[in-house]
Amino acid sequence: MEGAQKAASDEVVRENNGGSNGDEKFLHPTPMLDELEKGPWPSFISGFKELAERTENPMLRGVMDQLEYSYNTKMGYWKGGLVTVDGYGAGVITRYSMIKDKFPEATEFHTMRIQPAPGLHYNTEMLRGLCDTWEKYGSGIITLHGQTGDIMLQGIVQDKVQACFDELNKDGWDLGGAGAGVRTAVSCIGPGRCENACYDNLEAHLQIIKHFIGPLHRPEWNYKIKFKFSACPNDCTNAIMRSDLAVIGTWKDSIQIEPEEVKAWIAEKGMDALVNQVLNLCPTHAISLKDGEMVIDSQDCVRCMHCLNAMPKALSPGKERGISLLMGGKNTLKVGVNMGSLIIPFMKMETDEDREEFIELVEEIIDWWDDNGLDHERIGETIERVGLKQFIEGVGLDVDINMVTRPRDNPYFKAKY
Amino acid sequence: MSSPETKWKTIESGPHSYEEALHPVVRKNYGKWKYHEIPKPGVLKHVALSGDAIYTVRAGTPRQDTVDMVRRLCDIADKYCDGYLRFTVRNNVEFLTPNEAHIEPMIAELEAMGFPVGGTGSCVSAVSHTQGWLHCDIPATDASGVVKSMMDTVYNEFKDMKMPNKVRLSTSCCSINCGGQADIAVVVKHTRPPRINHENLSTICELPKAVARCPVAAIRPTVINGKKTLMVDEEKCICCGACFGACPAMEINHPEHSKFAVWVGGKNSNARTKPSTMSIVAHNLPNNPPRWPEVTDVLGRILTAYKAGGRPWERVGEWINRIGWKRFFEETGLKFDDDMIDSYRHARTTFNQSAHVRF
Secondary structure (H helix, E strand, C coil): CCCHHHHHHCCCCCCCCCCCCCCCCCCCCCHHHHHHHCCCCCCHHHHHHHHHHHHCCHHHHHHHHHHHHHHHHCCCCEECCCCCCCCCCCCEECCEECCCCCCHHHCECEEEEECCCHHHEEEHHHHHHHHHHHHHHCCCEEEECCCCCCEEEEEECHHHHHHHHHHHHHCCCCECCCCCCECCCEECCHHHCCCCCCCCHHHHHHHHHHHCHHHHHCCCCCCCECEEEECCCCCCCCHHHHCCEEEEEEECCCCEECHHHHHHHHHHHCHHHHHHHHHCCCCCCCEEEECCEEEECCCCCCCCCHHHHHCCCCEECCCCEEEEEEECCECCCCCCCECCEEEEEEECCCCHHHHHHHHHHHHHHHHHHHHHCCCCCCHHHHHHHHCHHHHHHHHCCCCCHHHCCCCCCCCCCCCCC | CCCCCCCCCCCCCCCCCCHHHCCHHHHHCCCCEEEEEEEECCEEEEEECCCCEEEEEEECCCCEEEHHHHHHHHHHHHHHCCCEEEECCCCCEEEEECCHHHHHHHHHHHHHCCCCECCCCCCEEEEECCCHHHCCCCCCCCCHHHHHHHHHHCHHHHHCCCCCCCEEEEEECCCCCCCCCCCEEEEEEECCCCEECHHHHHHHCCHHHHHHHCCCCCEEEEEECCEEEEEECCCCCCCCCHHHHHCCCEECCCCCCEEEEEEECCECCCCCCCCECCEEEEEEECCCCCCCHHHHHHHHHHHHHHHHHCCCCCCHHHHHHHHHHHHHHHHHCCCCCHHHCCCCCCHHHHCCCCCCCCC
């Protein structure tokens, strides 16, 4: 990119980063990794070095040595195993070095997955407490956050896992999911800051995952199943592709328009911008101008969010709010990437009763998958293999035209009549 | 493994509670927000129906953090934000304060610590990525190193807001693609079938599980030197690496034959067009640590062409849909080849079933 090369070559000096200063005694030389201390973006290698030099934790030195070795050989050297805490069957990702003879200090480097608060909100007391416990028992390396949504405390030996977990658990932290069960969930910021939040996704996340906490800690199904909670169809958690159960906020009635703010928007940005950047980009041509006023035909609106994103002061979601449930999102392996598809067009999600009704529905869905799925088959793959119609019948859902983009284009089915 | 001296009985509490983690102004106006503005790159202003405003300063992090770094972030939050902070799903840290006067000193302090303030609006976002050689058990490459190399080259584009729309990036260290669908994604592509370690296969693998894992039924049981093992029909094998996850003796990773591919046009948001999956636009790029220059070169070509040609609000995939793939390849200087024609399930849905032609 323009200017990027200049930026990349700029020498960035950071007060608090360890860097290479020639005085290092604890760490062994890592010339390949040191290349990643150059450039303006914050360097994870500088962070690791600073931590290792301060704590002189041999595990960090061993892991740096093994990582440097990987950079030279272009191969990875960790293998899995089985480490967990009392009563749980998942949550610790076990890593043993395959080349521990070469790097004995890297023999064990297990990760503890920890569930953050919905929306990834913290106060500093929570976070400092987490850091203190982690430094006491583990390496001090933290990933904020893993792709499934966990805090990942990386680098602990088996003997310290239980004591570390007990201390974290006293402070309100619990392990995240792993294996063939419910996984840790993710929420966007939702009502915590966003004017487009159509439901309280943080509360839904908390209550729903608490309900499924048994199968999260003790996986027993065909494969993993993930929830993600996005509070509007902008889907900032990427729920549609990254989760089996994508709970996406929406509304049923009309977009709310503030005519004065529409006028102010046009006065600031101009009529060309209104036509080119709002009206023309509406996917269903639901917006028109009538005597200079903006009119939205809500029967044509598909709730895509574009006009709300473009005109945040003038437009807001309707008042009858709830969720759509999409199911089956997953990435490439093995049958190809699958976007979640619409299963429940609209459900209220305001009260405890609404959330309980949702939980009951999900239990039906999981029971169906448990009965019909194959080993290592995500629910979207099961639905594709068995048939959406069979899934709808099996769970007892009402068929809805919103579940498909169009009726079938071939005549090959066994009619009931 | 239980330690006899501890009497603590586990509370299966699930996600940490969130209420005490919300800034008081957020708690007061929870669910009652009116609109937001982006006063400058890296800064958001959210206004509540009550008239209260809360400012957010957003900064990039390495994601692969340490307790020292997190404590420094906490120092900033204590000094300027009454002790509250949060993270985004793309690994940025956010500091929320009702006090407008705290914004500039906070930015100055974050920048001095090496955390770039940005990541808002029409910028190139931080990378959604995986673990790689640092911690994964099946990676063909590193993750954080590729990401660091990429973000160094798009550092300015992260900090300003001059792209047509936001650009989401992701990377993945194997074909499982934990990094996800993105506007531009860098994903490992294996180019050879797995080499089979017959010596230890039967001791470390459940044979039926490995056979069942193959999406094209290319794996069969066999016997070699009197030992039960597996064989791969190399004609059928599509080099996906699925078997390696079930059976580490199916050695798919290779220093030369595990390459990189670049994909474009993924989108999760429903805004304007429906969510879309990515298409491959470059492959056979070498796995070249520690800086992966071939990969960052392709990233730069795509971003430069998109920045020059994209219209306001067009995501990368929408831009390509308008100008067509022919012009995309011309303007990026990348080359379309026959391996980019889909040959897997649903391949025909990618054929041009029309007389629409671009010259």
